[in-house]
Amino acid sequence: MSLKYAKKSRVIIFAILAAIKACNVVFVAYMIQIMLNVASSGSHDYWHLIRLALLTAVGQLGFMTSNFIYETVKMGIIRDVNVTFKKANLTYLVDQGASDIKNGLSLMTNDLKQIETNRVNAQLDMILQGLTFVGSLAFAFYSSWQMTIVFIVAMIAPAFVQIITSPIITRKSNIWANTNAVYTQNVSDSLNGAQSAKLYNVRSNIVTRAVGAAQRMETALRNMSLTQAWSLELIYSAAELFCFIVPCTIGGILMMQGQLKVGTLVMMVDLAMNFITPVVTLFNEFNQVKSTVPMWQKTVKALNYHAQYKKAKIGEFSGMEIKGLTYVTHHDHKKIFEDVSLTVKPGEKVLLMAPSGWGKTTLLKLILGLKKPKTGQILLNGNEVTGNWEAAHNYYSYVNQKPFMFDDTLRFNITLGRQVTDEKLKEVIHEAGLEELVAEQGLDRNIGEDGNGLSGGQIQRVEIARALLSGRPILLADEATSALDPSLSLAIHETLLKNPKIAVIEVAHKISPEEKAMFNKIVHLDKRTIETNMN
Template sequence: MKTLLRIMIYVRPNAKWVFIAIAIMILATFFDLAAPWILGRIFDEGIEKSDMSVVIGLTLALAGIQALKSLGMFVQGYSQELVGQNVVFKLRKELYGHLQRLSFSYFDRAQTGQLMSRMTGDIEAVKNFVGFGAMNLITGMLTFVGTTIFMMTMQWKVTLISLITIPFILFVLFRFNHRVGPAWSKIREQMGRLTTTLQENISGIRVVKAFATESVEQRKFAERNEQNFETNMDRASLEAKAFPLMNFYGGLTFVLMIWIGAVFVVRDEMSIGTFMAFQWYTWGIIWPLNMLGWQINILQQAIKAAPRVFEVLDTPVDIENPSNGNDSTHMSGHVTFDHVVFHFADQDKEMDKPILDQVSFKVKQGEVIGVLGSTGSGKSSLIGLLSRYYDVTSGSVQIDGIDVRKYELDGLRRSIGIVPQETFLFSATIKENIAYGYPEATQEQIENAAQKAQIHSFIQSMPNGYDTRIGERGVGLSGGQRQRVALARAILMNPPILVLDEATASVDTATESAIHEALLGVMKGRTTFIIAQRLSSIQHADRILVLENGRLIEEGTHRELNEGSGFFRQLFDRQNQFAKQ
């Protein structure tokens, strides 16, 4: 019930159209109830008394009723669909907007396929109930009650005898409703898993082919597909058992009505007109109950799908934009990490080792800071805290003496240009990808950023230059080319703080050298963090931070660290030895 009430909140803004649909539905139901009564009068007042004027007049009345009903059904159908589509539109808008506000910690745990399933199939199930199922459910109930009342006023004895089978139909419906709910719950979950498997396979198709594991992936998908098939067949089995039985009882009601009615006609306790009207009215009893099975199906789909949507909507936003947040327009780029401790959301803060442990350092405006460390040392988390992708567990990260949690969130992130290790490009033109964070940039500004990223010449050599469309996730470009486009995107933003997270890892040494030469001008006066594995990437750094197991173990210039015997010197010796081989 709570789920249905929450769905109704999304229906409320469409109250006008709901009212129109209900009004027309009530009118159409009245027409349906009046038509058999008119048929009875045709037989009793027209045919039996050989009065053709009555027959013609009442027949024309029936035709007019059907015409009005058809017109009403058009308006009602349009109104219902409009309400359903508006609910879907609002739900998808809210869900997508909420996903944009959720922090990285949510997406670290969430499965893309499950989110896609909720955004599409689950919301569509809600729409089917709101736009079709709910209204037809009400129509069926009104028709059943109204038909029973009309029949009781015309011949109550025949009506009561004919309704003997109704409790059996209701019992079948009760059992069906009790069992089909869990079946639809399994189907929604299985569909999410199937979508996840499909999404992962398509996204990772290069890895699949590189390791020749197509058959493995086919078996994995076949297993998910079979589970989905079996779950759907379990649900179909419930329908196959319930619906024919309901049809049998419905048919029995019709037969019973004919038999009992005929007896009463022979006894002269029912007119032939009333008998004919009862044949029509019988369908007003049978079809609502038979349709109720399908409406329960639609209702249960919505009841099981909606909580999956609301689960995402109810996920708290743990990185909140502060009210009256500080403006970052005049940010200069002084950075301070003050005894920073950081755990991921799913870690036990008492038992698990922190990702960053008591990290403290200060960076002046315009300094170039190299960050070194082995895999898992906390380098990327350091930058994630700076941009507030995550919040610190304790301690503070400050820019210009202000805690990053006090800055207006969008402004903070626009002030930090990041070239991530895993480059992502959109299915759009190269120009649109470079200008993604600054869409109003001029062509000259875009080309200038591309030149500094050492990608301008390559773009010009492409068929349509900057208007060349690239495939999804940058398909059509090499890893190094994608990285340079991402670098141009960050440069174009002209941020006071620049972060290069393994930004030249996918380019050759010569290109890396050219990029770093070009970046000397870009980094001038700009606070820059360079996260790298290769020492050549940080040769121009003013200072180097060395992380190990989440702790800052070394800090100093290239010369100072090289004179020591720690991680930096060991890495320096290994890379020199490798270069000589």
Template sequence: MALKYAKKWKLFLFLFISILDSFQSVFLAYLLKVFISFAEKPTGNLPGLTIFAISGLSLFSIIGILFQYSFLNLIHDINIKIKEIATDQIIDINDQANLDASFMTNDLKQIEASKVVAELKIVNYILKFLTAIITAVIASWFISLIFFIAAIVPALVQNFAGKKISANSKKWEKANSNYTITVTETINGSTIFSLYNSENSIAQRLIKRAREMEDALQSTNLAKGIANELTSFAAYCFGMIIPFSVGVYLITIGNITLSTFMMIVQLSNNFVNPIVNIFMCVNDIKTTTPIWTKFIKIQKYKKPKQTSDNSSIPVFNNLSLTNATIHFDNQTIFKKVNLVIKQGEKILLQAPSGWGKSTLLKVLLGKYKLDSGTYLINGEKANGNWNKDHELFALINQQPFILNDTIEYNITLGQKVTQQELNKAVSKAGLEELVRKKGYQYQVGLGGKNLSGGQNQRIEIARALLKQRQILLADEATSSLDTKLSQKIHAAFLKEFPGTVIEVAHHIAKDEVSMFNRQIDLETNNKSN
């Protein structure tokens, strides 16, 4: 239940206000009975009765406003909590859970619209049903029983349609995810598509995904629409016509009065309609089943505890790979790799494109686990041990990871550091001139578009230097830069980084090779083993 993510006191307040709100139907039914009785036999004060009615409705109007505020406030809080959980977990388990942007946008919004709202409405409908049915039974248990039994039929119709709605919603969730991925790919690849004059075929690809999503959505909504129409038909036949016929007969034989019957009719709307609406809400909830299942799966993931206590991080002495082998989808990425790297070394690992150099770095980070062979840090097992060993490492990517935010935020990633620490990292990374001209709060743009490639790369270097990790991994760090800039970037992190440096590259200039202590050809190393 999504409601478990609400604050308890707010949920109790919502229940209390809902109980008060549910008595409005009882009050209206009572007014109807009193006015009809007055019309049949005028006794008492009609203006006084009118004032009483208006005063009561005014009070319930205030209660209704409070109900709306409480209702929307709960939705707001639950949605924020769900997004907090999803945000917290998606960063750690995105690789394993195969999550994409559509989950954080469309899927979570679907949970809000069709699950959170529906669950709160069900609570409200149940309270309205209970107050109405209890009052009606007190007035005439027999007529109330007729109305109640008649309400079961449309409810069964809704329940019968639920399986079809659930099946269609699963297809829609998959199609929606595919569409979102295709939109992202289309936007990111616009330059390439224009370069190779493939705009038309790419546009058709996106339109195809859009059509698949809309077809799936149409099927889901159609199933809901048909279920709702059949339910309405059953509600009118069994919830109104049949009970009315019985009620009219009882009036004609003098069993009940017209005013009592009309009061029960008014009340019946609040124990027939709530039942129908509850099943409609249940069908709405069923449309979110695949999304909610995915959310529960990532919510159950226990995020490992991380400590900022540097004293718990061991001093790096050496790491080694022995006969290291890794496979993905029955394909060997690399096998029997042997490496020994000591503290303080600047190591260049070379191999052709497609060898698996980036995968090797992820093995060193502990992100990927070897299928065979051993990986040791300081003589201890480190194979796939991300939680224990990742704080030894910093990373510079081939394509710098840049957020659509300020220079300062991209370097610190929102973590608190002293101004002195920040200035020192900026200076070592060669960003002083940029900061002097633009300032730390300069917005770098989406993907760092407001900066040059070299400036973005230096932001990654500053980020790595700021964290003061013991090992710096560089993944094709300068392959997209010209030779002159590549030399400057290498000089920046090789000379300024005090610890161990491990870079993987498929090609690097001779002048830059000389900056390293050792050069290892991974392909030759692999073949020799």
């Protein structure tokens, strides 16, 4: 149940307020019974009726005040639970780091909204309707046990309809969840590929593709909503026939026989509506909850996931050794490379060169512990960390060809939200060559989506600043400057390679002689040769 993720105290207060709200139904029915019995008694005591009406009005004002508090507490529970779900799902998705983000986007937008509306809200309403039903049933049983038994037996009909329609709704919701994920990805593709679409005059094709996905999603949503609507209509029809018309007919016969007073019959009719409405609402809310099963299963996985972060900095770094790495793909068992060996000393600058497609990026992933080799070992400080992300990744910072920039301030993009002193931040800004940018724009200016307020070279320097701020002993660079012009590439390399505090392992397939001269060691992976620079 999703409400277990709310504060217990809030749920208890909500249940108390829901019980008070449920008593409103019984209070009105009881006052109607008394007033009609007085009116039908032949008495002409008008003031008695007026006093009863005033008492009813005062009671309703009290219930209204309570209901205001009820709605406030309810909205607070929904807010708290939603934040919990969003935090859990974001933690899980960020920790998994999947390259295909369509399911994550769909979950964080449409799916969680469905869970809010059709699960959290529905379960809160089920508490209210359940209490309303129990209260109405108890008072009805007190007033006329014969009629109450008739109503209870009659409720079998709508319950039977619910049992039949529930699995159909679940199946329809599965289809909708899948088509919605595809639609989300199509929209993302359309927006991200807008420039290419404009360049090649194929905007209509891109829009048509996305609209097709939208039509399939909307059709699936329509089918799910229609099934829910038909189910609700069947439940209402069965409830009205078996829970209202039949019992009221029996009640009319009992009144004709003198076994029921008119006030009691009207009260039972009013309570009958409060049997029907809670029962039908409960069944409908149950269907709403069932419609969220596919989305809820994803959220449960996130809620049960426990992320473990090892934030401790690495102490002294004595060196890295790679012994005979061979990597074979899992899906098609293709050998990418074999018997790769390498040593890296503290502060050493190593360039790994090979043609495009050799597997340089795969080698970096093995070093990071993201992949596991078929054979071979990776040792850090003499300890084996082969295929062990948790043990390995805290040794490394990473700079790639196109670093990701957050739509936030320059300060956030450098620190990534970490708490650092002004002195330390100033130091890494200087070492990364960002002093001019900071002087011009400041640290608290938003750099825009994907860093569109920065040049390519500035983005690379922000990534370098992140790496330096981490204080990790090895920096991995994956084709870090291949998209930059030669002069800018040289400037970036001067920033990276003249820092004695870190070892650098860079992979590249093309680099200038001036840049090569800055490395201590150049490894030609495809030729299995090593050049050593005496600098």
